[in-house]
Amino acid sequence: MDLRKQLERIIFKYEFVNGSLIPMLQEIQELEGYLSKETMKMVSDISGIGVADIFGVATFYTVFRLKPQGKHTIRICKGTACHVSNADLILTTLRNELDLEEGEDTTADNKFTLFEVACLGCCSLAPVIMIDNTTYGKLDPQKISEILASY
Amino acid sequence: MARLTVKVGLGSCGLAAGANQVLEALKESDAVKSGKAELKEVGCFGYCSVEPLVEILDEKGLYTLYGNVTPEEVNGIIEAYLDNSPITKNVILNSAKTGIENQNYSKQKRIVLRNVGIIEPTSLDDYLNRNGYKALEKTLLKMKPIQVIEEMKASGLRGRGGAGFSTGKKWEFAHIAKGDKKFVVCNADEGDPGAFMDRSVLEADPHSVIEGMLIAAYAIGADEGYIYVRAEYPLAIEHLKIAIDKAEKAGFIGKNILNTPFSFTLHIKEGAGAFVCGEETALMASIEGKRGMPNVRPPYPSESGLWGNPTNINNVETLANVAWIILNGSEEFAKYGTEESKGTKVFALAGKIKNSGLIEVPMGTTLREVIYEVGGGMKTDSPLKAVQLGGPSGGCLPESLLDTPVDYDSLVDKGAIMGSGGLVVMDETTCIVDVAKFFLNFTQNESCGKCTFCRVGTKRMLEILTKICEGKGKMSDIDLLESLSNNIKKGSLCGLGQSAPNPVLTTLRYFKDEYLTHILDQRCPAGVCTNLVEYNILPDKCIGCTVCARKCPTNAIDGKAREVHIINQDMCIKCGICYESCKFAAITKQ
């Protein structure tokens, strides 16, 4: 099915639901893993919602990605408990192992995208990272390479 | 052999520690396969630092709770339980069977957590067996809405989401407000980074929150509700969905509940990742599908909330108290706590504390009791330096104030806030200026940008704190931080900006010396601020194992195998990887 058809199907589903822009965009994001400018324009076209409203919501909430994503998502917690348990060292180690340049968050082979998030709710296991839906706690730099190697 | 119940804690914390593998092993164990033991998948037991946790009970309810369980050990644990033998490999946390009480249960009082770790969160029957939906029945069949409100007022329950407003009064406002359509909203956005109370309650006992919402809806006259949950909590969302589905099928949600005129529908809204959406007006904007920006109050949500309708919004923990109060009476509830703060408070203990996890104590318990008696004290030998309460809106209290009781007013008096219940313990390895910078960085990132003071003011403060951490601070910066703080407090619309300076103000109040050491001596006593530390290799300790040189991300370490290595200070980015990876304590940090 082409993109436009898929979009129409999703948008139609949400048409009469109050306050549905955010979940609708979340579902649309799953199609390509991110929201491209073209997709957002098409959504506006089909739904009649202003491009500015769509763009405004997409840039406000951190769940929305405006760039293509790697195959696996790594979330590193930068919450208070993790911060005082040296999450910075885990971040440096991760960026180092993934060979990420300054300002980059996706690896060259598109395998991983790294995000910093504020608290994964597993503070008692700090420092914590989450790869896709799996959480890893009580980390130290040594464990990072083992974990990455399992993907 | 007596029939046993074996419970496995499968909260997010348990899963992260490998509880699923333990569960699989238990399924394969002889006791379960032969039908002698029944498996139960429960939520968080509260002892998150020694997950995975397994609890075994016999028919008389005599239990033993085991920590740090591995899949290989499950058969051994069941045998040990039956033989009453003390096993040494696993921590035995609590045991009515052998009389061991390692953790101080006696200081705790479980009202909110009454079912947490006891019932299967996906089982409606389990909840019903613990008096579930009995409070709803009592309100719908025997109480008028106004009586429910009076009961809540009499209990003295105050909102657990941060501000501590009287729940009964809030319901009364929404009850009085004119409107054909009213809403109730449950705030499960839990934005404080370092707190996980609401997550645990939703994961482990979702029906108690739903029952609280139903009672609130009946009291104010609402027929529709939303639970706003942050997207980082997939398991909480899953359990809520199952719970709503089962409650609908059993007739607790829907049309003419328990054959009364009261009807109610309930939706889940997933948050999309923005701290400010925890603020009630921003949260409602987000439910409406807009950018989550706060609005000026008044009008309060009780008059004009979701789509302009009267709306009552409460926090998860607040709602989890409701059914207990209705069933046990406001007087019983008010027996716990202090004059102005009734009941209990759940805390998420984290940081450098030994027993990090979830606890519930009567209001008025002192911080010292919470940390040393319930929490087991410090994790390592490093002494306690500060306790952080209330997250980015709260403050850091020093060791000398540990005898402060936890109640709304005492904490505000000391410059902190109760907040939602995140309690992060810090030791001497934590730099206080860095912590202040950390929170400012957080609020600066999360500021929605609507108010100039909040948007630009926090940015200026962050710049100053960054300068101080780099050893480039001036004495005048301290006055500047104070005056910016006061202006931001005055000039911001919502609680985010109004409370953003709190971490800076409390650290300036209690830890000024540490700021001065950074500014005057260009030194970071905790060795955290990278610009102010230097890593060096001790020639007499280094054996030339090359580990540090291989780990160094910038190749800043020179040296051949079996020869002393040297750190090239110009290339060092002070990440500390060498320091952590050296097995010979040959690297110093100063």
Ligand SMILES: Cc1cc2nc3c(=O)[nH]c(=O)nc-3n(C[C@H](O)[C@H](O)[C@H](O)COP(=O)(O)O)c2cc1C
């Ligand atoms: C910036 C900001 C963030 C907030 N985050 C939360 C939150 O994560 N959870 C919550 O229950 N209340 C939060 N609140 C408080 C809510 O605005 C509101 O007071 C609360 O949901 C009311 O419920 P209660 O009376 O039961 O406490 C936040 C407030 C502000 C200003």
Ligand code: FES
């Ligand atoms: S602070 Fe990292 S999981 Fe909460």
